[in-house]
Amino acid sequence: MKKEAQLFKSLADETRLKMLWLLMGREELCVCDIMGVLGTTQSKASRHLRYLYHLGWVTDRRDGVWMNYRLSVAPGSPEDRQLKLLAEILSSRPEAQALRDRLEQWLAAKGQSKDGAAACQCS
Amino acid sequence: MRAEARFFKSLSDETRLKILWLLSGTEELCVCDIIDVLRITQSKASRHLRYLYHLGWVTDRRDGLRMNYRLCVLPGSSGEKLLKILEAMLASQPEAQALRGKLPRCIEAKQHAQCAGGLKPERKVTANPV
Numbered sequence: 001m002k003k004e005a006q007l008f009k010s011l012a013d014e015t016r017l018k019m020l021w022l023l024m025g026r027e028e029l030c031v032c033d034i035m036g037v038l039g040t041t042q043s044k045a046s047r048h049l050r051y052l053y054h055l056g057w058v059t060d061r062r063d064g065v066w067m068n069y070r071l072s073v074a075p076g077s078p079e080d081r082q083l084k085l086l087a088e089i090l091s092s093r094p095e096a097q098a099l100r101d102r103l104e105q106w107l108a109a110k111g112q113s114k115d116g117a118a119a120c121q122c123s
Numbered sequence: 124m125r126a127e128a129r130f131f132k133s134l135s136d137e138t139r140l141k142i143l144w145l146l147s148g149t150e151e152l153c154v155c156d157i158i159d160v161l162r163i164t165q166s167k168a169s170r171h172l173r174y175l176y177h178l179g180w181v182t183d184r185r186d187g188l189r190m191n192y193r194l195c196v197l198p199g200s201s202g203e204k205l206l207k208i209l210e211a212m213l214a215s216q217p218e219a220q221a222l223r224g225k226l227p228r229c230i231e232a233k234q235h236a237q238c239a240g241g242l243k244p245e246r247k248v249t250a251n252p253v
Binding site: 001002082 | 124125127128129130131132133134135136137139140141144201204205208209211212213216218219
């Protein structure tokens, strides 16, 4: 039952919870998007994303020097059910909504300054 | 979002997960039942049960020196939904089933042995083979 506890542990950290919440709202995010929205350092963002990667929550896609992440939970799996529950809990939280708004603003600003990935602040 | 992280943290420990798993399969358990089934110390069991108590997962009922615990999640609440996810995850797990299977035996044995203050019933002393 260690595996199950580990799975719940991935959601037991505020930063990881926020990352999953942001990823749930978009198809794919670059590490720099998460850094920009959460205001964390690159090392912290990458560390938590690798943690989520190793537990199977997300997959990665390299794009030059940048790493992109997207959710990779199978529909109907326990992970999927956990995410749905998380979404249900957070949908009524102003703090969570504010995060999503900040993400939209961040992505809009990024899109305006040159073209998409090339505008990645971190590149 | 700290509260939500803490909510999921309740299940992020193997012992707490097992305790909730046992409690969700029965009405009420004494600390000593949990000690027996999980083979953990009384202090460890009580610590985790108090943790679950303070987060609102369980309620307690004192019975003399013994403390009994039962789940107290509201129907339709996030807690209940999370427990249902846990149930679905563990339903096909032999390890989890074995734990629940041990429960009736431990409770039955307790009725014959002494169970006071949430302490482990005394182990049967086996005679040394000559």
